[in-house]
Amino acid sequence: MKTFLLIAYAIVLLTGIVILLSLWILIFNNRSIRQEETATNNRSTLRLTLMSYLKEEIDVTTVRRSIAGKESLLTGLVSQLAEEFGEPAQIKLIGLFEVPELAGIVQKELRTLSGAYNWRKRQRAATYLPYIAKDSIIIAPLMHALEDSVFMVRFSAAHSLAKIKATQTIIPILEHLSLPAEWPIERTIEIIFAMGKEAITPLLNYLFLPTAKNECKVFAISALGLQHVSEAVPVILTHLNNPDKELRIQSAKALGNIGATEATGALCNSMKESAWEVRAAAANALGLLKNNSSIPTLLGSLRDSVWWVRYNSANALAELGDDGISALKNALTYADKFAREVSRLVLQERSLITIDQNQTSPWLST
Numbered sequence: 001m002k003t004f005l006l007i008a009y010a011i012v013l014l015t016g017i018v019i020l021l022s023l024w025i026l027i028f029n030n031r032s033i034r035q036e037e038t039a040t041n042n043r044s045t046l047r048l049t050l051m052s053y054l055k056e057e058i059d060v061t062t063v064r065r066s067i068a069g070k071e072s073l074l075t076g077l078v079s080q081l082a083e084e085f086g087e088p089a090q091i092k093l094i095g096l097f098e099v100p101e102l103a104g105i106v107q108k109e110l111r112t113l114s115g116a117y118n119w120r121k122r123q124r125a126a127t128y129l130p131y132i133a134k135d136s137i138i139i140a141p142l143m144h145a146l147e148d149s150v151f152m153v154r155f156s157a158a159h160s161l162a163k164i165k166a167t168q169t170i171i172p173i174l175e176h177l178s179l180p181a182e183w184p185i186e187r188t189i190e191i192i193f194a195m196g197k198e199a200i201t202p203l204l205n206y207l208f209l210p211t212a213k214n215e216c217k218v219f220a221i222s223a224l225g226l227q228h229v230s231e232a233v234p235v236i237l238t239h240l241n242n243p244d245k246e247l248r249i250q251s252a253k254a255l256g257n258i259g260a261t262e263a264t265g266a267l268c269n270s271m272k273e274s275a276w277e278v279r280a281a282a283a284n285a286l287g288l289l290k291n292n293s294s295i296p297t298l299l300g301s302l303r304d305s306v307w308w309v310r311y312n313s314a315n316a317l318a319e320l321g322d323d324g325i326s327a328l329k330n331a332l333t334y335a336d337k338f339a340r341e342v343s344r345l346v347l348q349e350r351s352l353i354t355i356d357q358n359q360t361s362p363w364l365s366t
Contacts, residue, residue: 046070047077053096054081054089064101071105079131090131097132106133110141113157119150126156135164143169146176155187162194170195170202174216185218185246192223200229207235214244221247225254233260240266248273249281256285264289268297271313276306283309287316292323302331302339310338314346325352 049066052058067074082090097106109132113125126145129138138160145157146169158173170192177188192199203220206212212220221239224232232254239251240263252270255263267289270282283301286294294316301313314331317324329352331343347353 043073043077046073047081050077050081050093054085054092060096060099063096064099067102071102074102074105075109075128075132079128082131094132094134106137109133110138113141113145119148119153122148122150122153123156126153126160130160130163135166139164139166139169142166143172146172151177155191158188158191159194162191165195165198167195167198167202170199171206174206174219175213177219185222185250189219189222189226192219193226197227199223200227200231204229204232204235207232207239214242214247218244218246218250221254222250225250225257228258230258230260233258233263236260237263237266240270245275245278248275248278252278252281252285256281256288259289261289261291264291264294268294271297271301271309276304276309279304280306280308280312283312283316287312287319290320292320295320295324295327298324299327299331302334302342303336304338307342310342311346314342318346318350318352329353 046066049058049063053060053063078093078096082093096102106129109125109129112121113129116122116125122145126142129142142157142161146154146161148154148157154176158177161169161173173191177191192203203224206220207217217239221232221236224236236251236254236258239247240255242248242251248270252267255267264286267282267285271279271286273279279301283298286298298313298317298320302310304310304313314328317328320327325347328343328347331339332347332353334340334343344353
């Protein structure tokens with residue numbers, strides 16, 4: 001009997017606990033929903049206020065009153081509006097933070113950038129500072145953040161420096177963005193490229209520095225290639241034979257992007273080197289240069305042992321106009337199976353041969 005009563009009491013107790021937990025969850029969910037609704041309404045109201053300020057429908061005093069109690073939402077909304085409406089809006093919004101009541105927000109973000117234990121908070125500060133403070137205030141702290149122990153903080157700081165086109169920081173950016181192996185090199189190159197034409201001179205100067213590091217030169221050369229800087233061709237050519245493989249690869253790519261036809265001979269020589277990645281990059285560059293003197297070299301590379309080199313060579317030939325396409329079609333009759341297959345693939349991809357034409361090759365069945 002006692003056992004039965006104990007079990008009954010236990011069931012009642014557990015039922016009570018379940019009911020209490022359910023009520024707590026319900027109350028917590030309702031509270032969260034109300035908080036989210038309040039935050040959404042506050043964001044909407046604050047956005048309308050900031051929009052009115054940008055349209056000069058209200059003054060700073062009115063904005064200041066509307067912001068009271070909503071300061072935590074301000075930096076995010078300001079950054080969104082700056083991206084949405086461009087530099088004039090960004091400059092006007094930065095002026096808000098010069099008001100004494102809001103200047104503390106900037107100081108708080110600066111302290112977060114330099115001293116927050118949580119790296120995500122440091123990254124957030126590095127991202128938002130260009131939207132809330134003048135360049136003269138943030139350049140030095142962002143440069144210091146390039147030395148942060150966490151790569152994502154360094155990356156965000158570099159991105160912000162590029163956004164404000166702080167070209168004097170290019171060398172520190174190059175030297176501090178030592179990338180993890182899994183991080184795409186293109187992401188860092190995009191940062192340098194974002195500085196625009198103002199970055200050209202510092203990048204060129206860096207390539208001549210005796211202390212310049214190869215891993216940094218990779219980014220400089222790639223960015224110059226994306227900018228189509230013809231003045232960079234001579235110095236890039238000197239790096240086409242550098243012992244560093246990645247530097248040779250990016251040099252070949254840059255010469256192609258620039259359209260440096262004077263580099264045709266050097267790129268043809270690169271088609272003979274041991275690293276297949278360099279051969280593949282050189283083949284692609286030769287296609288961009290559209291210099292028919294490279295046809296014999298590209299035809300020879302249709303027999304390369306690596307598929308990507310063969311494929312890039314065939315694509316390059318197809319880019320060289322009638323002469324290149326004619327040479328590629330002629331390769332369908334080669335005894336080398338690899339050359340025939342890759343030529344056929346590229347010609348078919350570009351609808352340059354039909355199935356009937358393809359079957360005319362005497363080697364098709366071998």
